[in-house]
Amino acid sequence: MMNTDPAYKKLIECGIRPSIQRIEILRYLLTHHTHPTVDEIFVDLKKRVPTVSRTTIYNTLRMFSEKGAAFMITIDEHRVCYDGTTEPHAHFYCKHCGKVYDFHEMQPPRNVTSDMEGFHIEDAQLYYKGICPACQHTEEKKIS
């Protein structure tokens, strides 16, 4: 039963020992596509796993991002958030509501330009910033 768990499978694939807490943390990321912060995950996960600490979540997420089990997103300089979707995709950050959206059809370019020659690239992120449709809508309402 454990072996078919997507979080368990992903940990094994990334060469991470699947402890109960690690499975819980990755499962949270895989089921919450909101790009949560350490604090958001902590508040939610503590309800299910009372023994989990903020430090454990912080360290586990750092390790996940090093091993490729999750993305660390630093699009907002005041807030580091995490993403369990590790297929290449672009992000949109709404400056108004702070939400981070996924653009699945957009990918960071993989072709290496001449000035990138000799660099070993491990990670590529593509960010857009602006105002999301929902916020544009509320702005319009305020004006009229």
Ligand SMILES: [Zn+2]
């Ligand atoms: Zn917004």
Ligand SMILES: [Zn+2]
């Ligand atoms: Zn994402």
